[in-house]
Amino acid sequence: MVQTIAANTATLRDLKQALGLQQSLDPAFFGEWQQEMPALSEAEQQLLDRVQANFTALMEDPPMLENSVKMVVLSPLLDLAGFYRQPFRIETETSINLEREDDGIVIRGRIDVLVLKEQFWLLVIESKRSDFAVTRAIPQALAYMLSNPKPPQAIVPTFGLITNGNEFLFLKTIRQPTAQYANSRLFALINPGNELYRVLQILKRLGAQVLAAEET
Secondary structure, eight states: OOEEEEGGGOOHHHHHHHHOOEEOOOTTTTOGGGSOOOOOOHHHHHHHHHHHHHHHHHTTSOOOOHHHHIIIIIHHHHHHHTTTSTTOEEEEEEEEEEEEGGGTEEEEEEEEEEEEETTEEEEEEEEOOTTSOGGGGHHHHHHHHTTOOSOTTSOOOEEEEEEOSSEEEEEEEEOSSSOEEEEOOOEETTSSSOTHHHHHHHHHHHHHHHHHHHHO
16 A cells, blocks of 8 residues: 655654664765855855845844745845756655555655755755744655656765755755765854855855866
């Protein structure tokens, strides 16, 4: 009998049962977010300062819902990272289907915002209410990322970003030889300084890595 699980209700236990997913504790597994990062221009820093200020102003009248997060925070980030231009493209409300026939488990759902490079998933972005902790969305994001349509024999990582507009958490998964994942540290706009700088730098780094992998 086939068991169907909605992606937005999936748990880490569900993913472990369906795919044997394990969390990697090796710091080298997801070293991309800690590597030397590309420098930001003064204009980029000024725009990110304005994004942070706009978000802070909107936080005075909570809760800030999904569409507001997209407009105020995600849209300028994706623009500065270059994900609105070829060879990347944007899709929204994309259906996913993750299954393993021998276990009779199917996980279905819809991705909020998806950045693609020739069917390679770069980012899975879950924009939630501003008062919704991003850690609660980790199983849902992993379920989406693990449905990557790349051939199963390819050892190709998928990168993800979960954000509620205030907090940002990067994820990395692989399917072969064993399904594994790891996460970055949590970035937040309430921290001193402007952590959008680092978030944008990581987005640029991951984008460049995807392009380099496609060329090899």
